[in-house]
Amino acid sequence: MPHQLGVTIRAPVAAKQVAPLRDWLAKAARSGQADPLFAFGRMHGLHFAKLFVLAETADPGGEPIAASLMLMTEVDAPLRPHLAELIDVGGAGIERALGFCEGYPGPGAHRRTRIAWLRRHLVRASAVYVNTVGRGLQQIRQEAHLHDALENYLDQGDWDGRAADDVRRELRAQVAGRADLAWAMKPPAPPSLRFRLREAIHAVAVPLAVWALLPALVLVLPVWAVLLRWDERRDRPLTQRPTLPHLGELASYEDFVTQNPFAVVGFVKPGLLRLVTIRVVMSAIDYAVRHVYNHASLAGITTIHFARWVPLDGWRRMTFASSYDGAVEAYNDDFIDQVWWGLNAAFGNGVGYPPTRWLFWGGARYEQQFKNTLRIHQVPVPVWYSAYPALSAVNIENNAQIRAGLRGDASPAEAEQWLSLL
C-alpha cells in the first residue's frame, strides 16, 4: 500500500480575476461535493480535494500579498501520476479554475507544459497528518465493502444461541470463498520499503540531533523563554466576533456529509523570535505526526482524516487545513479539551490569537475568544471532494480491525470481541 501525500498547489490570481473566480467557484459547489465537474472521483488514490481562494491582503509590515488560488489534495503516493491526472483527468472544472490564475498556459498548451506549471506551483507543507499512514484509498474502499458484506450476511441468519467462535468460523469461510472478499484474508501490504527506510532514519536521526545539540539548548532555552514571555505580554489578541455574512458563507459549505473541510490562514507574528519558534514547533509537529500520531489518533482526537500545516509567503503566513468528521463546534471543542497545548504552540505564534502564557498555556482555553478568532481566520472552501463521504475515521479504523480479525485462530473470548466490531 502506498503512503499518503498532502499536495498543495498555489497560484496567484490577478486582482480583476478574483471576483469572477469566487463567483464561479461558488456556483461550482454543489451540495458540498465537487464531482463530477472536476472529475475528482476518477483520479487514482484521491481521498480529499479542496479548492479555495486566499484574498488579497497585506502583511503586518504593510507589504501587499496578491490573491491566490489554493488546490489541496490528499492522495496516495507517488506524486508524478497525480499531477498528470489533475491535467489529464481533471476535466473542465480544474482547467477552468486554473485558467483564472496568472500565467496558466491554458488548455491549448501541451499537457506536459501544464503539468510542469503545476509542479512549479507546488508548496511544501511543514507537516502532514495522516489518520493512518499507509492506508490507501483502495484499502479503505475494500474494507468498507468487507464490512457491508459481513453485515448483510449477518442480517440474513439467525445467530442466537450460536457460539461466537462458531459464528466467526462461518464468516471466515464466507469471506475466503467469495471472489470479491478473499483478499481480506491477507494483511494489507505495507508502504514501500524506500518510504519505510526513510521514515525509520528520520525517527532516529531527529532525536540524535536534538541530543547532540542538548548542551547548546540548555543555554538557549531560558533566554528564549524569557524573550517569549516578554513578547507574549505585548500581544494584541483579537476580541472581535466573526461577522454574520462570513459565518453564513462558511456554514453554506458545511455539514452535507460525514466529513467537513477546514482551512484557516493567518499571519505569523513578525520578528525573528516567532519565526524561530514556529519553525521549531513545526519540526516537532512533523516528527510527532510521522512517528507518534500515525495510527488513528492525533493526540487523542480520532475524527481527523488528514491535516496539514503549510507555511506561505516565506513563513510570513501559515495555513492549516484538514478534513474532519462532524461539526466545526465539536471539532473545536475536541481541540480545546484535548490538545490545547499543541494548538497554542502552533497557532500561538499567529497574529490575533488569544493570549498565551509560556507558549503552551492560555490561548485555546479561552473558549469563545478562541472559537471566534478561528472562525474569523477560517477561509470558505467552496469546492470540496470526499472519496468516502459516509465513513468516519472511526468507521474506517473499525473496518480495518474487522479485516485483521479474520486472520488466524481466535479463542472464544477473542471471537466474541471481534464480533462486537460488527
Add this chain to the structure above:
Amino acid sequence: MAVQLDLDDIQGLFARGYGGHRYARFIVFAVREVAAGRALLEWLLPQITTAAPFSGEAAVNVAFSAAGLRRLGLPDSVIAGFSAEFIEGMATASRSRFLGDVGESAPRCWAWGGPQQPPVDGLILLYAADPGILERRGAELVRRLTELGISETTELRTREHGDTEPFGFHDGISQPVIAGLPKAAQAGRTVPAGEFILGYPNARGQLTDRPLLPSSDDPGRLLLPDPAGSGAVDLGRNGSYLVLRQLEQDVDGFWRFLGRAARRPDGTEDPGQRTALAAKMVGRWPGGAPLINAPEQDNPALRDDNGFTYHGDPLGLACPIGAHIRRANPRDSLAPGPAAALDTTDLHRLLRRARSYGPAEDGGHGTGLYFICLAGNLGRQFEFVQHTWLDNLTFDGRYEETDPLTGSRRPAGGTFTVPARPVRHRYRGLPRFVRTRGGAYFFLPGVSALRYLTQRPDPGGKHAGN
C-alpha cells in the same frame, strides 16, 4: 464556587418547569409597532414569575426573538451582541440541514415559524394550576394583545402535564442540577449556572459572550453592570436563550413499526418483545427504569433512577450505544475516558422544559411535544446535542444510524443496531417518527433587562411607532 444567583431578576423557567402547574399555553406573537410592544411588556412586567420561591396559581414568562428585540427598538449594534445562532434564527437553509430539519421537517412545511409565515417576535409562556385559571388568564392575555393591535402568530395549547410523553415513556427524569439552586445541596454533580444563564461563570469558568451596552445607553440605571468589570452594562445578565420546537410524534407509526420488527418467527405479534425493542431504542423502559440498571425487564422501583453511567457497558449490551438517552446525554461513555468524558458532557447539557400536546379533538395539530430548553450557548448546547449526538450518522462508532426515536432519515429509512451476543440485531427501514412542525430561537431576558426594554431611550424617535 458558591455563586450567588440573583433569583429575583431571573425568570422562573430557569429554576423550575412549573410541574405543579399542569396546564399551559404558549402564545407566539408578532409586534408591528414599538409602542405596542413596550405597552405589552409594561403590562406583563408585574405578572412575570421569577426564579425566587413561588406559590402563585399561575406563572407567566416572556421571551423575544431577535426580530422581536428589533421591533422593541434595539438597534443592530446591540443585537450584534447576542449569539450568531440567535440572530440568524432557526430556519436558515444551513441551519435546517444542520439540525436535520429536512424533507417534511423543513421550515417550508412548518405550521409556524417558517419562511413566508407570520413573524415570530415574542413568546408568552403561561402556566396555571387548573384549567379554569388557564382559560381566564389566557383570555385576558389575548384581549390585551388585541387591544394593543398585536397579532397572535400561533397559540400552542398543551395537554395536561404528566410524567409521560406521547410515545408512552416516563419522561423528564434527567436534568442538570444547577449550582446555586436549592436542589444542588443534595446533588453529587452540579453544572455551573453560567451554562444556562448569562453573566455567570460557565463550565469553563468563563463568561459566555453576551450583549453589553455602554453605560450611556442606560441613563435610568436599569441594567446591571457587566460582571467582567468592563464598565459596560449587561443586557444579557440573568437571561437565557430559549429553544422552542414543535415536534410532532407519529405514535401509531412508532408502535406499528415496532410491532412488525418484533414479530415471532411464525409472524404473530409479540407484545413483550415489542416493548423490549422500544426500550432498547429509548434506553429506558416505558416506566422509566434505565436499561443500564434494568437490562432484562422494567423495574418500577427504578422509575426515576438517574444515578447511572455507561462505562461498565462499553459495547452497549445493556443500553445500546445508539439508544436515545445515551445519545442525548452520553454521560461518561465518550472518548477519552470516563472521568474526562463527564466533564466534556457537562459542556453540552440542556435544561429541558417540554410540554406535550394533542391529540386534539378536531385532529388538527396531531400529537407531540413542544420541546423547550434553556441554554447559555446555543451552538455548544442545543445545536451540538441535536447535530453531533442525536442526528449524527456516525455517533460513537455507529454506521449510518441516527437517533432511533427522533432522528432524521435517509431515503431508505433509518437503521438501529442492538448490540448482542454473539451477533447484534440490526433493524432497518426505520421511518421518521418525529417531525419538526415549527420552531424558533428566543431570548428569555432577566427582569431588569425587560424593564429596560420598556424604557430604552429612543434617539430620534423614529421607532416610536407613529
